[in-house]
Amino acid sequence: MKRFLARSRGPHQNERGVETIVADADGIITYIPQLRRYARALTGDFTSAEDLVQDTIERGWKRMALWRPGSDLRAWLFTIMHNLYVNQLKAGRRRTSQGIGHNEVDLPVSPAQDNQLELIDLNKFLQRLPHEQREVVLLIGLEQLSYDEAARVLGVPIGTVMSRLSRGREQLRSMMNRGSSAAQLKVIK
Amino acid sequence: MTAQSAAISETDIHDYVDGGLAQERRGEVETFLSGNPQEQARVRSYQEQNRILHAFFDPVLAEPIPAKWQTSARRWPFPAKAVAAALAWIVVGGLLGWFLRGEITSRSAKDVDFARQAALAHTVYTPEVRHPVEVTAEQEEHLVNWLSKRLGGKLRVPHLADLGYELVGGRLLPGDQGPVAQFMYQEPSGKRLTLYVKTDPSSERETAFRYSQQGKVAVFYWLDRRLSYALSGELQKDELLRVANVIYQRLNP
Numbered sequence: 001m002k003r004f005l006a007r008s009r010g011p012h013q014n015e016r017g018v019e020t021i022v023a024d025a026d027g028i029i030t031y032i033p034q035l036r037r038y039a040r041a042l043t044g045d046f047t048s049a050e051d052l053v054q055d056t057i058e059r060g061w062k063r064m065a066l067w068r069p070g071s072d073l074r075a076w077l078f079t080i081m082h083n084l085y086v087n088q089l090k091a092g093r094r095r096t097s098q099g100i101g102h103n104e105v106d107l108p109v110s111p112a113q114d115n116q117l118e119l120i121d122l123n124k125f126l127q128r129l130p131h132e133q134r135e136v137v138l139l140i141g142l143e144q145l146s147y148d149e150a151a152r153v154l155g156v157p158i159g160t161v162m163s164r165l166s167r168g169r170e171q172l173r174s175m176m177n178r179g180s181s182a183a184q185l186k187v188i189k
Numbered sequence: 190m191t192a193q194s195a196a197i198s199e200t201d202i203h204d205y206v207d208g209g210l211a212q213e214r215r216g217e218v219e220t221f222l223s224g225n226p227q228e229q230a231r232v233r234s235y236q237e238q239n240r241i242l243h244a245f246f247d248p249v250l251a252e253p254i255p256a257k258w259q260t261s262a263r264r265w266p267f268p269a270k271a272v273a274a275a276l277a278w279i280v281v282g283g284l285l286g287w288f289l290r291g292e293i294t295s296r297s298a299k300d301v302d303f304a305r306q307a308a309l310a311h312t313v314y315t316p317e318v319r320h321p322v323e324v325t326a327e328q329e330e331h332l333v334n335w336l337s338k339r340l341g342g343k344l345r346v347p348h349l350a351d352l353g354y355e356l357v358g359g360r361l362l363p364g365d366q367g368p369v370a371q372f373m374y375q376e377p378s379g380k381r382l383t384l385y386v387k388t389d390p391s392s393e394r395e396t397a398f399r400y401s402q403q404g405k406v407a408v409f410y411w412l413d414r415r416l417s418y419a420l421s422g423e424l425q426k427d428e429l430l431r432v433a434n435v436i437y438q439r440l441n442p
Contacts, residue, residue, distance in 0.1 A: 030404065032254050033252070033254070033309060034250070034313065036249050122241055122242070123245075137238075141238060141239040142242040142246055146319075162203065170231075172238055
């Protein structure tokens with residue numbers, strides 16, 4: 001709220017503040033596609049992902065006053081999304097390993113046949129990872145955050161990010177090797 | 190194993206996969222990998238993971254943004270009285286945007302959508318420090334051949350070095366009706382332009398340059414028979430038009 005108090009000193013500052021807020025709103029809109037991509041991969045479910053994006057936008061806008069202009073808006077939004085997601089998991093509101101989504105996950109993986117059209121179900125593999133590892137693998141591998149940025153978004157030391165990344169990638173690798181023949185891994189070329 | 194390769198850490202391996210290492214260190218990691226087939230297989234698998242993640246989830250980027258999010262971001266009610274003025278401005282901005290949008294839509298919704306997609310792709314990829322492009326300008330021939338093959342038409346990439354814009358490279362993106370190519374240029378100050386290209390085999394239309402302002406991003410777009418182009422940049426309109434003209438001339442010598 002500091003920014004608002006400071007702004008009430010004079011009309012000139014008021015105007016500048018207004019401009020900043022309009023720019024911030026545009027800023028959030030700019031990052032919606034990336035927030036959606038991350039949420040889709042993180043939750044593995046269209047509806048949960050869209051809800052998570054919705055909550056992130058709303059909270060982001062409500063807390064815009066706490067965002068420091070000049071700092072990285074994208075990382076800040078990812079941080080909000082991370083906190084919301086973890087809170088959801090804690091509250092158990094989201095269907096997790098016992099939910100509907102998981103029935104699918106438990107289906108036996110069909111043995112690798114000659115059927116090269118069968119694509120790996122990446123969602124299934126991602127959802128099998130512990131969420132801490134899934135977040136790191138996605139923030140870095142998909143959203144292309146630096147290791148530092150990922151550490152700040154997740155609020156953990158960089159060493160923790162690196163060990164989660166190592167474990168997450170190694171787990172995915174073994175799932176892919178087990179679940180699919182090499183040919184099936186080639187999604188598109 | 191050399192002394193250098195012995196020093197390759199787990200972090201280096203991941204940094205290599207994610208393209209975060211300086212050129213020299215990359216070389217050292219490559220030397221290390223060439224003598225370690227197991228590590229090499231691991232690195233390939235991780236690179237493949239990143240590629241598959243993008244193949245699966247990048248199409249989400251091209252999904253139209255629901256109107257409710259555009260308005261919720263603009264009209265979220267602040268409790269503080271101090272920002273009533275801000276809200277008024279936001280509403281004015283929203284209304285203005287809405288009217289302008291109406292004006293634009295009446296021209297040709299589909300073409301403007303093309304400009305919007307181009308601006309969106311510009312906004313998403315130009316801030317990338319580590320992976321602005323999939324294939325760099327060093328492999329220009331491969332880049333052009335690959336994208337031509339995927340788009341199903343002969344593409345050409347204009348050189349703009351004399352205008353101060355060096356080709357960075359390009360990438361393949363999902364579009365509404367199939368693959369789209371994006372070429373990226375950069376001037377020494379770091380300012381970037383993107384040229385967004387799609388093919389439409391059924392089109393024989395040619396249009397003049399059209400202009401669209403998408404947030405901070407200015408877009409000039411035009412149809413040139415089977416190819417549609419959109420040039421995007423955070424530039425003044427005149428400056429961008431000058432570049433668009435040069436591109437048009439170089440594509441139609």
